[in-house]
Amino acid sequence: MSKKVSMAVIRRLPKYHRYLADLLDKEVYRISSKELSEIIGFTASQIRQDLNNFGGFGQQGYGYNVEELYNELSKILGLDKSYNTIILGAGNLGQALANYSGFRRSGFKVKALFDINPRLVGIKIQDLEVMDVEKMEEFIKKEDITIAVICTPKEKAQESANKLIEYGIKGIWNFAPMDITVPENIKVEEVNLSESLYVLSYMLNDGLM
Numbered sequence: 001m002s003k004k005v006s007m008a009v010i011r012r013l014p015k016y017h018r019y020l021a022d023l024l025d026k027e028v029y030r031i032s033s034k035e036l037s038e039i040i041g042f043t044a045s046q047i048r049q050d051l052n053n054f055g056g057f058g059q060q061g062y063g064y065n066v067e068e069l070y071n072e073l074s075k076i077l078g079l080d081k082s083y084n085t086i087i088l089g090a091g092n093l094g095q096a097l098a099n100y101s102g103f104r105r106s107g108f109k110v111k112a113l114f115d116i117n118p119r120l121v122g123i124k125i126q127d128l129e130v131m132d133v134e135k136m137e138e139f140i141k142k143e144d145i146t147i148a149v150i151c152t153p154k155e156k157a158q159e160s161a162n163k164l165i166e167y168g169i170k171g172i173w174n175f176a177p178m179d180i181t182v183p184e185n186i187k188v189e190e191v192n193l194s195e196s197l198y199v200l201s202y203m204l205n206d207g208l209m
């Protein structure tokens, strides 16, 4: 994609994608920009502006063709491809993520978990094996792994990221509560549930000061 699209826009795309998937499930194939704005909660002009970044969709007087827009957004988000993925750290969170089948359905194919704990090495989560981190380099190269999910303690996150990058990982989904530093060609998405929870806490307490 040549044009630089702002991260604020990109962060709204998965929401459009999700609502469009729901509409398709309900067999809604055409929707006016007003109806779409009502269900998503963004103004029609916001939606138009966002989509215009990618060439614009929808027609005056017709609205949006749901399937076409869904397919285009899938392509824009790279969800028309599949990504071989591993999870590093097979504790509570790593296992919970491995147990979730939704990632697989959207093209993120978790191939294995890795851990340093010998008591975890060898067990299976669903059909996935927990492997020794010592085997990680070979596995990443052999299985053409693109994405790694970091679920280690935060003290281990940066050194884990360094190793993953050295072994050829291109994208890191980091759950450890510390921002990791990576070279420019490596993409990182930090996830922090506590930050979201604190926003809820703020909203509950807003006006109490």
Ligand code: NAI
Pocket: 088, 089, 090, 091, 092, 093, 094, 114, 115, 116, 117, 120, 133, 150, 151, 152, 153, 154, 156, 160, 174, 175, 176, 177, 191, 192, 193, 194
């Ligand atoms: P846990 O202690 O159950 O699991 C951590 C696992 O990482 C253990 O099995 C441990 O043996 C393994 N490990 C340690 N060093 C390693 C290394 N160098 N390489 C590979 N594996 C290694 O912890 P839990 O509850 O699963 O949390 C994992 C991480 O996720 C923590 O950093 C925690 O703070 C974070 N977390 C983040 C959330 C978020 O919203 N981003 C939510 C919950 C947890």
